[in-house]
Amino acid sequence: MRLSFHGAAGVVTGSCYLLETANSRVLVDCGMFQGSKNVTRLNYEPFNFDASKIQYLLLTHAHIDHSGLIPKLVKHGFRGRIFATRPTVDLAKIMLEDSANIAVQDTEHENKRRLRAGLPPRKPLYGLPEVKAACKLFTAKEYDARFDLTNGIAVRFQDAGHILGSAIVEVWVTEAGKTNKIVFSGDLGQTNTPIVPDPTPINDADFVVVESTYGDRLHADSGIREELFAKEVNDTFKKGGKLMIPSFAIERTQELLYYLKRIERDKRLPAEKVFLDSPLAIKATEVFKKNMAYAEPELKQEFSDPFNLRQLTYLKSTQESKSLNEYKRPCIIIAGSGMCTAGRIRHHLKHNLWKPENTVLFVGYQAEGTLGRLILEGAKTVRMMGTEVAVKSRVSRMESFSSHADSRELLNWMTNFTKTPKKVFVTHGEPDAANALAAKLNALGFKTYIPALYEQTEIK
Ligand SMILES: [Zn+2]
Numbered sequence: 001m002r003l004s005f006h007g008a009a010g011v012v013t014g015s016c017y018l019l020e021t022a023n024s025r026v027l028v029d030c031g032m033f034q035g036s037k038n039v040t041r042l043n044y045e046p047f048n049f050d051a052s053k054i055q056y057l058l059l060t061h062a063h064i065d066h067s068g069l070i071p072k073l074v075k076h077g078f079r080g081r082i083f084a085t086r087p088t089v090d091l092a093k094i095m096l097e098d099s100a101n102i103a104v105q106d107t108e109h110e111n112k113r114r115l116r117a118g119l120p121p122r123k124p125l126y127g128l129p130e131v132k133a134a135c136k137l138f139t140a141k142e143y144d145a146r147f148d149l150t151n152g153i154a155v156r157f158q159d160a161g162h163i164l165g166s167a168i169v170e171v172w173v174t175e176a177g178k179t180n181k182i183v184f185s186g187d188l189g190q191t192n193t194p195i196v197p198d199p200t201p202i203n204d205a206d207f208v209v210v211e212s213t214y215g216d217r218l219h220a221d222s223g224i225r226e227e228l229f230a231k232e233v234n235d236t237f238k239k240g241g242k243l244m245i246p247s248f249a250i251e252r253t254q255e256l257l258y259y260l261k262r263i264e265r266d267k268r269l270p271a272e273k274v275f276l277d278s279p280l281a282i283k284a285t286e287v288f289k290k291n292m293a294y295a296e297p298e299l300k301q302e303f304s305d306p307f308n309l310r311q312l313t314y315l316k317s318t319q320e321s322k323s324l325n326e327y328k329r330p331c332i333i334i335a336g337s338g339m340c341t342a343g344r345i346r347h348h349l350k351h352n353l354w355k356p357e358n359t360v361l362f363v364g365y366q367a368e369g370t371l372g373r374l375i376l377e378g379a380k381t382v383r384m385m386g387t388e389v390a391v392k393s394r395v396s397r398m399e400s401f402s403s404h405a406d407s408r409e410l411l412n413w414m415t416n417f418t419k420t421p422k423k424v425f426v427t428h429g430e431p432d433a434a435n436a437l438a439a440k441l442n443a444l445g446f447k448t449y450i451p452a453l454y455e456q457t458e459i460k
Pocket residue numbers: 061063066162187
């Protein structure tokens with residue numbers, strides 16, 4: 001069979017792998033490229049395969065870098081079936097709707113510039129009609145339940161412990177009487193996180209495709225997360241400032257709410273408002289509440305509603321969001337997007353980043369070329385919506401909040417394989433991270449390979 005890498009090769013984002021046998025073409029993920037212009041321009045390139053000939057899509061989880069080009073796939077003729085877990089199906093729907101709205105708005109904005117420059121207008125990557133069509137193709141599958149995709153290909157989802165509903169995908173391919181098992185790690189989570197269970201150990205595979213986001217790094221101790229977070233909140237409030245948290249709508253936002261709930265329970269949360277300023281995160285939180293059966297069992301024992309705080313205010317409309325500019329008291333603002341590439345956080349940064357009493361707290365991965373990465377790396381000024389803004393607020397980071405396993409956890413997960421796989425493809429990492437993980441795996445006796453974008457390989 002043939003395996004080819006149409007994203008998350010040489011970069012973190014754009015996860016998309018194509019598995020082809022004599023009779024079948026199966027995609028694993030169809031994600032959007034995110035980050036610098038050099039990377040995001042790949043979203044506008046034609047697919048390197050015929051979308052109308054893809055029969056099945058296995059979606060590991062709802063993050064846009066794994067799901068974001070599904071509507072584009074539909075636009076180019078894909079009419080096959082999409083399989084994912086129940087929470088992923090529910091989350092993908094709201095994520096893709098949001099993504100379509102951003103695509104349409106961004107294109108309108110860009111076209112104003114293009115017209116002025118005498119260039120022809122561009123069409124958005126996709127819109128709501130393609131999202132609607134894509135959503136009709138989804139079928140939910142349970143974890144740990146093997147099903148036949150088609151003659152000769154069977155599939156099983158296992159919990160990847162990354163975000164609610166995230167899956168490791170096991171694929172069995174039988175050709176000429178011989179079966180090979182390929183394991184796609186998807187994005188693997190950290191162990192001991194509050195909302196999702198630990199990543200499932202997998203014992204056997206002939207081939208493995210493993211992510212390497214944090215292949216060269218270790219996270220800070222997760223045990224002190226709550227302590228650090230309480231300190232960030234209290235330090236900022238003492239200065240009378242606003243604590244701005246650029247947050248991913250799924251998982252990270254709910255984790256923040258959970259830790260705030262614990263801080264509140266321990267009477268360490270001052271009686272100031274917490275604004276959740278993200279329609280997407282508000283919807284995602286509702287999906288989490290509906291799918292608590294898939295969450296870590298201990299979570300439900302701890303709190304009946306782990307995402308609800310007394311001082312929490314949901315801001316749905318743009319008007320409500322704008323009213324925060326006039327809000328004078330210390331507060332916490334949780335807003336998207338997580339890497340400050342779009343969304344309401346940009347407005348809050350524009351209005352608040354130049355004030356020294358405020359804090360911007362990063363709680364997630366910041367890809368190269370994003371506004372978040374620029375601020376994190378100490379830019380003195382940043383340009384936002386045509387305005388130069390001085391970075392005078394305190395810039396802080398809590399890396400332990402990551403949804404990704406660090407290099408030690410990735411290695412631990414890999415050592416669950418009792419028989420050494422024939423080959424391990426290291427993907428979904430910037431080159432330093434992928435190289436570091438591959439070197440560590442080689443030292444343990446694995447045969448690794450780091451594929452290039454669009455590379456094809458015969459495996460048997
Ligand atoms: Zn992810």
